[in-house]
Amino acid sequence: MRRPLRHRQVSSHHKKKKKHDLLDALPDDVVVSILSKLTSTASSPCDLINVLSTCKRLNRLGLNRVVLSKAGPKLFAIKAKNWSESAHRFLRNCVNAGNLHASYTLGMIRFYCLENRESGLSLMAKAAMKSHAPALYSLAVIQFNGSGGTKGDKDLRAGVALCARASLLGHIDALRELGHCLQDGYGVRQNVAEGRKLLVQANARELAFVLRAVARSSSSASLLTWRNTLSNHSSSASSVSSAVCPLLSDYGYSVAVPEVQPANWFLREWFESGRGRLGNGLRLCAHIGCGRPETRPHEFRRCSVCGKVNYCSRGCQALDWKLRHKMECSPAEIWPLEEDGGGAVVVGGGGGDGVGNDVDVRNGVV
Numbered sequence: 246m247r248r249p250l251r252h253r254q255v256s257s258h259h260k261k262k263k264k265h266d267l268l269d270a271l272p273d274d275v276v277v278s279i280l281s282k283l284t285s286t287a288s289s290p291c292d293l294i295n296v297l298s299t300c301k302r303l304n305r306l307g308l309n310r311v312v313l314s315k316a317g318p319k320l321f322a323i324k325a326k327n328w329s330e331s332a333h334r335f336l337r338n339c340v341n342a343g344n345l346h347a348s349y350t351l352g353m354i355r356f357y358c359l360e361n362r363e364s365g366l367s368l369m370a371k372a373a374m375k376s377h378a379p380a381l382y383s384l385a386v387i388q389f390n391g392s393g394g395t396k397g398d399k400d401l402r403a404g405v406a407l408c409a410r411a412s413l414l415g416h417i418d419a420l421r422e423l424g425h426c427l428q429d430g431y432g433v434r435q436n437v438a439e440g441r442k443l444l445v446q447a448n449a450r451e452l453a454f455v456l457r458a459v460a461r462s463s464s465s466a467s468l469l470t471w472r473n474t475l476s477n478h479s480s481s482a483s484s485v486s487s488a489v490c491p492l493l494s495d496y497g498y499s500v501a502v503p504e505v506q507p508a509n510w511f512l513r514e515w516f517e518s519g520r521g522r523l524g525n526g527l528r529l530c531a532h533i534g535c536g537r538p539e540t541r542p543h544e545f546r547r548c549s550v551c552g553k554v555n556y557c558s559r560g561c562q563a564l565d566w567k568l569r570h571k572m573e574c575s576p577a578e579i580w581p582l583e584e585d586g587g588g589a590v591v592v593g594g595g596g597g598d599g600v601g602n603d604v605d606v607r608n609g610v611v
């Protein structure tokens with residue numbers, strides 16, 4: 246009875262040793278190439294952390310400049326609660342290796358969370374100069390709001406120009422923002438028809454993006470579901486709408502919202518968890534996928550109908566309206582009437598034109 250067991254133990258030990266030898270036999274450049282592929286497609290920082298903790302060699306090669314330069318955006322999906330000097334150093338090393346996602350992420354964190362505005366701007370500019378679309382869009386939002394400075398520092402034309410560049414690179418939020426700017430004549434000569442055209446394009450791209458995500462998902466059947474539009478005002482409406490694609494809500498379908506960008510999640514977690522403190526009177530953008538905080542009082546646009554929510558941009562306001570806020574927004578002054586059984590005021594008319602209800606509510610925005 247003992248012999249076969251001993252034989253198996255020896256055999257498994259031998260196999261392990263053999264595997265180990267095979268990895269050792271791979272030249273460094275091959276391992277670096279494999280690790281580069283891994284970091285470029287990583288779904289979370291854990292993918293690299295697990296490799297680094299495997300052995301000394303993988304730890305050394307995993308931090309190779311080439312590997313860090315190829316890392317994809319999800320590798321930088323650091324949780325705000327895990328922020329530390331070593332996380333900061335890791336991002337810095339990736340920036341030094343020429344990684345644009347790292348420049349953008351660290352730029353956002355420094356600008357908004359660590360309040361190191363100059364360094365944050367310069368990191369985002371570094372990524373933007375190499376056509377990193379989210380960095381271009383973020384710089385546009387900063388220009389529109391004069392973030393980090395005074396109201397006089399707003400540069401609407403620069404914001405529009407940055408949005409135009411980001412939208413040419415396929416950034417949907419930038420395209421939507423540009424559409425609103427053209428429609429409203431904000432920072433650019435008003436052209437309602439062209440603005441609406443861009444908004445329809447933004448919605449079409451959003452739809453294509455979401456449907457591709459659904460097609461990739463193994464649980465697509467549960468992601469795409471018919472939603473009864475008549476039940477919009479039921480008590481469960483807000484929980485349903487919080488999980489649907491805003492565009493498709495116009496057509497009676499619900500689809501999972503595209504995932505929020507890692508840098509935006511970090512910002513939101515940073516302030517909501519209390520890790521970072523908002524200054525007196527400062528507020529976060531109410532759109533769930535944004536997380537940008539005000540850098541001075543009254544920096545953001547407020548929904549003048551209810552006065553309860555604030556947005557960093559026209560795009561965030563339009564999206565949040567479709568996604569959530571239309572279920573919650575009530576004019577503050579009619580509340581007493583409602584208590585007396587008075588009629589409710591409808592905010593945002595019926596959409597269905599591909600642009601949606603945001604046009605109506607936006608007229609009441611300050």
Ligand SMILES: [Zn+2]
Nearest residue numbers: 530535557561
């Ligand atoms: Zn926002």
Ligand SMILES: [Zn+2]
Nearest residue numbers: 548550551574
């Ligand atoms: Zn409102």
